[in-house]
Amino acid sequence: MEIKASMVKELRDKTGAGMMDAKKALVEAEGDMEKAAEILRQKGIASADKKMGRIAAEGAVASFIEDKVGAMVELNCETDFVAKNENFKDLANMMAQAVAKLNPKSVEELLELDCPVCKKKIDEVIKEQIAKIGEKITIRRFVRYEAPCCVSTYIHNGKIGVLLETKCEGACSDETKAIAKDICLHIASSAPEFVSREQIPQSVIDEETRIEMGKEDLANKPEAIRAKIVEGRVNKQMAHKVLLEQPFVKNPDETVEQLIKGKLSIVKFDRFVLGEGLEKRQDNFAEEVMNQIKG
Numbered sequence: 001m002e003i004k005a006s007m008v009k010e011l012r013d014k015t016g017a018g019m020m021d022a023k024k025a026l027v028e029a030e031g032d033m034e035k036a037a038e039i040l041r042q043k044g045i046a047s048a049d050k051k052m053g054r055i056a057a058e059g060a061v062a063s064f065i066e067d068k069v070g071a072m073v074e075l076n077c078e079t080d081f082v083a084k085n086e087n088f089k090d091l092a093n094m095m096a097q098a099v100a101k102l103n104p105k106s107v108e109e110l111l112e113l114d115c116p117v118c119k120k121k122i123d124e125v126i127k128e129q130i131a132k133i134g135e136k137i138t139i140r141r142f143v144r145y146e147a148p149c150c151v152s153t154y155i156h157n158g159k160i161g162v163l164l165e166t167k168c169e170g171a172c173s174d175e176t177k178a179i180a181k182d183i184c185l186h187i188a189s190s191a192p193e194f195v196s197r198e199q200i201p202q203s204v205i206d207e208e209t210r211i212e213m214g215k216e217d218l219a220n221k222p223e224a225i226r227a228k229i230v231e232g233r234v235n236k237q238m239a240h241k242v243l244l245e246q247p248f249v250k251n252p253d254e255t256v257e258q259l260i261k262g263k264l265s266i267v268k269f270d271r272f273v274l275g276e277g278l279e280k281r282q283d284n285f286a287e288e289v290m291n292q293i294k295g
Contacts, residue, residue: 001031015040018123020112057275058083059140061161062092063153064100070151071100072163073142074272078135083158091129091137092158098122099142107139143270150177150264154184159274162187165267176264182250183243183260187271192243195266200238208234243269 003026011022015037022040029035059076060083075092082088094117095110104110111123118125130137145151149167162184168176194200212218212230221229239245243266244257251259260266 003027003031007031007033011036011040020123059137059274060089060092060158061155061272061274062089062096062158063155063161063163064093064096065151065153066100068147068149068151069100069145070147070153070163070165071096071142071144072153072161072270072272073099074140074161074274076136076138076140076275077133082133082135085133087129088133088137089158091125094118094125095122095139095142099144103144103146104142107142110139110142141272143272145268147267149267150180152177152180152184154181154188156188160188161272162269164269166264167267168264169262179260179263182248183256183266184269186246186249186256187243187269189249190243190246191271192246192269193241195243195268197238197242197245200241204241205234205238208237 003023007026008019008022011026011033012019014033015022022036025036025039026033028039057076058078058080059074061072061074063070063072065071073092073096075088075095077083077088094115097117098113098115099110101116102110102113104113111121111126113122114120115122115125120128126137126139143163145163145165147165147167150165150172152164152166154162164180164184164187166176166180166183209230212233213226218226218229244255246256248254248256248259256266
């Protein structure tokens, strides 16, 4: 029997299942809508996908490095209680390893690939955990580096993660690896936005200049004086955004640029903050328990 797109849509609307899962169930059920819905429920897919409408802003940031390949993943769940579960932490680490080894271009592509650890489709692995845990679980984002020299990482309590690519001036040594690790820690702590001043878009500088020019404390200053003050303020703000110009967190008497001079150079970095930009659950614990009791 031909499985039409309209049938897949109807089953998705009814169960909340993903497109491919709905289509497979319809094929297995030979087009019988009720039987297909039952198949999805038996597999735990329908109930899992219905949870996908919930807010998931807790979770963990995890990373994986092997040789000169590194990956970092943000895996989200609904509650901090689940985020502290060892099975959830293992899942986050597994997803980071999968990204490193499979090199997907998007989360959607990653979900369709076979997990290198457990040999199941990653989408199925996620849904199995949803069925066990009872919460929405999503891979929010990831980043992957494949570097000619060195990739380093630092994860702070699963809440902040850094992935860093560096290039050694000579051969990579224990010293340069330790410095790269310290820079990861610095990035986690100091939250730079750019490696160097040259990376800052002119639009960012223009916007900060516009804001400073409009501040009340400069309103009565002569134009030339005001322009100089604004230039100084903006320059200071930009320095805070640039990794190389920041005072090194372990020794504020030197900048990161001074720390690495003659030893290594920084190619790029990514910094993930768990749940950044996501809406947080407002339920308190008592309400959460009552909601679970009510089903």
